[in-house]
Amino acid sequence: MKKLFSGCLTIIGAIVVIGIIIAVATGGDDSAETSSGNESSGQESSKAKEETKEEQTETIGIGETATIDDIGFTVNNAESKTTIEPDNEYAEPVTTNNQFIVLDVTINNGKSEAITTDSNFFTLVSEDGTEYSPKNDGDLITVIPNDKMLFLEEINPGLKKNGIIVFEVGSDVDMSGLTLKANAGFWGTKSVNINLK
Structure with missing residues (x-):
């Protein structure tokens, strides 16, 4: 019985660890995408400002x-x-x-x-x-x-x-x-x- 209980805990622990790893990996990707989105948005904003300056002259x-x-x-x-x-x-x-x-x-x-x-x-x-x-x-x-x-x-x-x-x-x-x-x-x-x- 102890072996069965110990085996269940090991499986549950492994699932929790895998879940944490997946969550961290997925969260990292989201933040990378957000960061890259912000960078591209910043570049677009910078380009828009430059175009506005050009239009003003x-x-x-x-x-x-x-x-x-x-x-x-x-x-x-x-x-x-x-x-x-x-x-x-x-x-x-x-x-x-x-x-x-x-x-x-x-x-x-x-x-x-x-x-x-x-x-x-x-x-x-x-x-x-x-x-x-x-x-x-x-x-x-x-x-x-x-x-x-x-x-x-x-x-x-x-x-x-x-x-x-x-x-x-x-x-x-x-x-x-x-x-x-x-x-x-x-x-x-x-x-x-x-x-x-």
Whole structure:
């Protein structure tokens, strides 16, 4: 009887041990699958973020219009100069030993409310990633017509604003390798790149 009882306990113990082993093995697989699922979900999420960033930056050329948050940006003309002539006889020309990149731009407000735009919403970027800010000093005020200045200009819905933006860059900088980056506002996360070729 003791042998029979002892044999039953051994069989029951073996079944319990096998059950535990199966449970551990199955639980491990589930967690591995979950972990792998999380990793692939994380990779998909990362890819989605990258795609979103790419969608927020559009690249176009001179004469083309790109729209960001219902605001259209167009570079109508781009010139490299060492002298900017005034539009009136009372002002003196502005000169540089480097070069001025003078851009004629149009901003179109397609939003349902007024927007404020400023030349500081624009940056010139070279092929190596060097960034140039607009030149906004007193000398330029005397040579750029008032109606072409982009200094905290308000544009009502459905209207356009044409303006001049001037950048001073080194004389060795090739204008065709520059890109104008335009932002939708002070804290805009979206931008458009306009090639100056």
